[in-house]
Amino acid sequence: MGPPGHPAPPFVRLAAHPLRWQLLTALAHSDLRVRELVSLLGQPQNLVSYHLRLLRDGGLVTATRSSFDGRDSYYHLDLDRCAHALAGTGTALHPALRWDSTPPASPVHQPRTVLFVCTGNSARSPIAEAQLRRYTAGHVQVTSAGSRPRPQLHRHAVRALHDHFGVDVAGRHPRHLDTLTGRRFDYVITLCDKAREVCPDFGNPAGRRHWSIPDPAALGTRDDYPAFLRIAADIDTRVRHLLPVLATEPQETKP
Known part of the structure; x- marks a missing residue:
């Protein structure tokens, strides 16, 4: 002082x-x-x-x-x-x-629906989906999809989630945004600048958010596993900061 x-x-x-x-x-x-x-x-x-x-x-x-x-x-x-x-x-x-600067992992008591979107639905959005599901233990209905989904999840995304966060997504497959037509989500979070431009409305404009996160497969070489670890850590931080929002923001009244 x-x-x-x-x-x-x-x-x-x-x-x-x-x-x-x-x-x-x-x-x-x-x-x-x-x-x-x-x-x-x-x-x-x-x-x-x-x-x-x-x-x-x-x-x-x-x-x-x-x-x-x-x-x-x-x-x-x-x-x-x-x-x-x-x-x-x-x-x-x-x-x-003096106070603890670690953001609290606030429990989510009200039912929430969250959609994560990127282009291929092979790395960024499934990582975010898996992390939010891990933190909320089923209290949030979380989905991810892509505007141009790839045939399968990137192996380094699967490996990063398994080795560093204890999450197994090996059996999951990318899905197309079109499969969610007509669904409503409390929060739609785009993790890809390209996907943000084409992401449709899912019934709650106030719940739209964007996380500008680069494609780890485009950072260095496609086999650059450390790039996936860095992106997974960034997404994990953002998901932790999302938890108090999900726990405290009032839900918009559904039509």
């Missing part, structure tokens, strides 16, 4: 600005492109880009090149970094305010 007049911690200085707080709030909901943030916040693009750069320099926001349009980028809020920064902010004010 610093003496009186000590500068505010970096997180406070970053998050205290009204526009940056709006950016953090928007990106906590979904990965978004600059033009989407401009439209959502009603601010000039140069101003939004400037404050995004500050958030990136502060380590709270990252950017990845869109796999749909390489001239564009998706921005992502690093919730783990935010949690650690908040923990440090409390301690900087007073040692009694």
Whole structure:
């Protein structure tokens, strides 16, 4: 704890600005492109880009090149970094305010339906499906599908889930989005920039989210198993952060 007049911690200085707080709030909901943030916040693009750069320099926001349009980028809020920064902010004010920055794995008591979507339904979306099913022990009806499903799951996705998370999906096969026509889901989460552009409506626009996650089969060589481990770890983190949302957000009234 610093003496009186000590500068505010970096997180406070970053998050205290009204526009940056709006950016953090928007990106906590979904990965978004600059033009989407401009439209959502009603601010000039140069101003939004400037404050995004500050958030990136502060380590709270990252950017990845869109796999749909390489001239564009998706921005992502690093919730783990935010949690650690908040923990440090409390301690900087007073040692009694130290708290565990690990996000709680909140139990999901209300029935929820979640659909994960990517292009091939061979790696990213089945990994997310398996992880959410593991964490919620059947309390969430979770499905995954692809806009252009591959014949089978990628062997490295199967291996990563089995070896590092104890989940066996060897008997599962990719499915096409068309097989879910007419179904309604509380949350539809696209994990692929290309799939986001073609994913149909499943009855609840408020439940749409996007996680801009690169195809691990396109990172390096197709046999790059470490790439699948990195993607599986990223998805696992995002799924853990989804749990409190599923546990606390009210369900939209079904028509």
